[in-house]
Amino acid sequence: MKRKPPGAGGRRESPQTFVTAQEVADLAGVSRAAVSRSFTQGASVSNETRQRVIRAAEALGYRVNRLAQTLSGGSSNMVGIVVANMGSPHMANQLDQLSGALLRRGLQSLLLNASAIPGDISQLLELILEFRVRAVVVMSGTPPEAIIEECMSNNVRMVLVDRSHHDDLDNVASDDAQGARLAAERLIAAGCAQVAVVSARNTSSQFRRRTEFIAHMQKAGIKTIPWAMDEPSYDAGKRAGFELLGNGGIDGVFCVTDLLAIGMLDAARALSKRVPEEFSVIGFDDIPQADWHAYRLTTIRRKRNAVTDAIIEAIERDDAGGAPLHCFVPVELVERSTVRAAQDPG
Numbered sequence: 278m279k280r281k282p283p284g285a286g287g288r289r290e291s292p293q294t295f296v297t298a299q300e301v302a303d304l305a306g307v308s309r310a311a312v313s314r315s316f317t318q319g320a321s322v323s324n325e326t327r328q329r330v331i332r333a334a335e336a337l338g339y340r341v342n343r344l345a346q347t348l349s350g351g352s353s354n355m356v357g358i359v360v361a362n363m364g365s366p367h368m369a370n371q372l373d374q375l376s377g378a379l380l381r382r383g384l385q386s387l388l389l390n391a392s393a394i395p396g397d398i399s400q401l402l403e404l405i406l407e408f409r410v411r412a413v414v415v416m417s418g419t420p421p422e423a424i425i426e427e428c429m430s431n432n433v434r435m436v437l438v439d440r441s442h443h444d445d446l447d448n449v450a451s452d453d454a455q456g457a458r459l460a461a462e463r464l465i466a467a468g469c470a471q472v473a474v475v476s477a478r479n480t481s482s483q484f485r486r487r488t489e490f491i492a493h494m495q496k497a498g499i500k501t502i503p504w505a506m507d508e509p510s511y512d513a514g515k516r517a518g519f520e521l522l523g524n525g526g527i528d529g530v531f532c533v534t535d536l537l538a539i540g541m542l543d544a545a546r547a548l549s550k551r552v553p554e555e556f557s558v559i560g561f562d563d564i565p566q567a568d569w570h571a572y573r574l575t576t577i578r579r580k581r582n583a584v585t586d587a588i589i590e591a592i593e594r595d596d597a598g599g600a601p602l603h604c605f606v607p608v609e610l611v612e613r614s615t616v617r618a619a620q621d622p623g
Contacts, residue, residue: 296339305333316341354384356592357405359398361391361417365510365536366564368416371438374585375414382589384411391417399424406433412592415440436591436602438584439482447591447602449584453482456577456608457489460531460559463575463610465497466619467557469529473502475517475541476533477509486533486561502527509533514540522548528556535560535567538574542615557616573614579606 298312305312307326314320315330333339356379362368376386387408389401398418405413406427412434413420419441428435429445436447464472472494476487487503494501504521506513514537521527522545532538538560545552552558560567563578587604594602 296334296337298339300337301330301333301339304337305329353409353411355387355408355410356384357387357389357402357408357410357413359389359391359401359405359413359415359417362508363390363392366566367534367536367562370564371416371584374582375588378582378585378589379592382593384592406431412436414438414588414592434592434594436588438588441481442603445601449587449591449602449604450482450606451579451584452605452608453485454489456561456579457486457531457533458493459577459608459610460561461490461493461497463559463616463619464529464531464557465494465499467529467553467617468620469557469617470499471502471526472499472529472531473504473517473521473527474531474533475504475514475521475537477513478505478507480509483509483533486531490531490533509537511536511540513537515544517541518544519548522550522556530556530558532558532560535562535564535574535576538576538615539566539572542572542574552615553617559616563611567611568613575613575616576611577608578611579608583607 299309302309302312305326307330311322311326312330312334314322315327358372358375360368360372363372372388376388379386387405387410389405391398391401398415399421401418402413402415402420402424406424410433413428414436416438420435420437425435425443425446434447436449437443439450440448442448442450474487474490476483487505491501491503502521504517506516514532517532517537518541521530530538530541532541538558541558542552545556545558550556558574560574560576563576566572567574567576583606587602587606590604591602
């Protein structure tokens with residue numbers, strides 16, 4: 278059906294679709310190409326023509342199709358982000374920081390929920406590449422080699438965040454080993470002799486924290502009880518608390534995420550276990566809830582915005598084919614109220 282021209286005053290009779298550049302051109306009495314040049318910085322167009330186009334665009338409510346504009350240049354201003362567990366406080370905080378930093382740099386986030394497709398994330402990565410993204414940030418799952426090679430051949434950066442290390446890709450991760458050692462040393466200083474470590478089974482970052490913690494405890498001659506579930510959730514931490522504390526004997530616990538630790542603390546409260554008098558708890562991540570009055574959790578945290586800054590650094594580098602960025606974000610111990618005071622060695 279042939280589209281009717283705009284009526285008097287520039288109002289359209291069919292509001293069901295977006296205003297097109299051709300409609301702006303018709304109202305302004307210029308060519309379609311003149312409309313495009315009027316909204317392209319540095320393009321050759323007279324000031325009179327530009328003003329006519331702008332007035333027509335304002336009358337019609339026209340907005341430039343930036344997606345089409347950037348795709349015509351070979352790539353978009355979008356950054357694909359693959360993530361799962363978006364409801365967790367740690368992930369929500371990280372996404373908030375990253376999406377805000379991208380927006381301040383004129384980049385848009387294309388967010389895909391890996392929880393919807395458990396296991397292989399190939400489908401999500403293939404979908405992202407169809408949008409000709411500038412970069413791909415993988416915060417959940419493991420990218421298959423075929424997709425990695427496709428990204429590299431198309432000069433699309435892929436940034437792995439807290440994933441298994443890949444020599445050919447940009448890698449950004451917490452210094453999990455150092456964080457685990459700090460947790461172990463603090464529990465040892467508190468005099469803990471029967472300790473446990475609570476984690477998820479299939480997360481590379483949490484695997485590093487768990488194994489380094491156990492190794493450090495072994496060096497100190499302290500046996501560690503490992504406890505793991507598939508998901509590092511609050512409910513998992515609570516279940517771990519009931520099982521470990523219900524059996525008795527545990528006087529120290531390292532939870533590889535704060536959410537696990539908070540669940541552990543609520544289980545302790547339900548069992549009338551006193552923290553830190555009867556047992557000590559350390560978390561990891563320093564989520565906002567860790568500082569709530571009900572928890573005051575001693576935890577391991579990384580420098581604020583450090584992960585986001587490293588991701589942005591990787592994305593903004595011009596040499597897409599250059600040496601990958603391998604960044605380990607430093608961590609520190611945050612003392613609150615869930616670990617006993619250090620004992621006097623004498």
